[in-house]
Structure formats: structure tokens, C-alpha cells
Amino acid sequence: MLGARKKVRIETERLTLRPPAHSDFRAWAALRLESRDFLTPWEPTWAPDHLTRKAFTNRVYWAQRSIANGAALPLFLERRMDGALLGAITLDHIKRGPAQSGITGYWIGEQHARQGYMRETITALVHHAFTVMDLSRIEAGCLPENTASRRLLEQCGYKYEGVAQSYLQINGRWRNHVLYANLRHDRRGKTDVG
Numbered sequence: 001m002l003g004a005r006k007k008v009r010i011e012t013e014r015l016t017l018r019p020p021a022h023s024d025f026r027a028w029a030a031l032r033l034e035s036r037d038f039l040t041p042w043e044p045t046w047a048p049d050h051l052t053r054k055a056f057t058n059r060v061y062w063a064q065r066s067i068a069n070g071a072a073l074p075l076f077l078e079r080r081m082d083g084a085l086l087g088a089i090t091l092d093h094i095k096r097g098p099a100q101s102g103i104t105g106y107w108i109g110e111q112h113a114r115q116g117y118m119r120e121t122i123t124a125l126v127h128h129a130f131t132v133m134d135l136s137r138i139e140a141g142c143l144p145e146n147t148a149s150r151r152l153l154e155q156c157g158y159k160y161e162g163v164a165q166s167y168l169q170i171n172g173r174w175r176n177h178v179l180y181a182n183l184r185h186d187r188r189g190k191t192d193v194g
């Protein structure tokens with residue numbers, strides 16, 4: 001039905017992936033603030049109003065519109081055990097027609113890093129994108145020196161495809177990114193017999 005709000009909820013072993021809500025503001029702002037030094041080397045420069053309620057409200061409205069029109073799927077990671085907000089992942093730049101693709105971006109609070117939460121999240125989102133959304137290709141990029149993110153993408157089935165020069169502004173500078181892709185029907189490296 002055109003214009004209907006899509007309720008998106010993805011359950012994993014330990015997490016619920018769901019769109020952001022206005023009531024998440026305090027938990028989100030606190031997690032971003034306490035993880036600032038951990039996150040800023042890998043992210044675009046934060047706007048002066050980044051942690052304000054108004055900016056967060058705009059994020060929530062953007063998320064609702066993006067989900068409704070199929071342009072993006074922004075989700076928060078909520079630990080089911082205690083309801084704690086751990087981070088976020090977005091499947092963005094969703095293309096339909098002959099492309100059937102999207103781009104993943106993600107972050108996790110410093111205190112929750114290296115505990116397998118993001119691997120669980122990416123695996124679930126990729127499965128959802130391929131089986132529910134019928135996408136064929138999911139891309140991701142990260143800074144070449146971000147070995148943790150590169151290893152994570154490879155563990156989740158993404159394969160290295162190359163380098164994009166001056167791909168994104170990160171922490172105030174245009175930076176090269178290594179590009180990865182996860183394909184629904186990946187035949188790379190396989191022979192006709194395999």
C-alpha cells in the first residue's frame with residue numbers, strides 16, 4: 001500500500017535492530033558523547049549541533065521518511081537483555097531497477113566494541129537485505145587503516161574490490177576508502193564446476 005509506514009524490526013541472538021525513535025535521544029546523545037574520541041577518527045566532522053535534541057529529531061524524521069520511501073534503512077542496535085542502545089547501522093543509497101543495491105554504514109559505542117555485536121548486526125542486515133528486500137549487492141567502504149572494520153566486513157562475507165580516491169570527508173579531510181561488496185549470488189573465485 002502506497003504511503004503506508006513500514007514496521008521494520010530485525011531480531012538477532014542478542015539484539016533488536018529497529019528504527020530510531022524520539023525517546024532514544026538521551027541514550028543516543030550520551031553514547032555518542034562518551035564515545036566521541038573513539039568515533040571521530042572514522043566519521044565525518046560532527047556539526048556544532050550534532051548532539052542536540054533538534055538535530056536528533058531531524059534524524060528520526062529522516063529515518064521515518066527514508067524507510068517509508070525505500071531510500072534507506074536506518075536502524076539502532078538495542079541489546080535485548082537490558083534495552084541498552086549500542087550503536088547504529090544504515091543501509092543507505094538503496095537503488096532499485098537493474099541495480100538492486102545499497103551501501104552499509106555503521107558505528108558502535110566504544111564500551112560495546114569488540115564483543116561481536118556489529119558482526120551480528122551486519123550479518124542480520126545482509127540477510128534481511130537479500131531475502132526480504134531482494135537486493136543483489138551491498139557495498140561498504142572504510143579507511144584503509146581501519147583494520148578492525150576491514151576484518152569485520154570480511155568476516156561478514158564482504159570482499160575487497162578496490163580503492164576509491166577522496167571518497168568521503170572524514171574528520172575534516174577528503175580520504176581514500178577501501179571498498180568492499182557482498183553479493184547475494186557471489187560467484188567470485190568460483191569455477192563453472194563449483
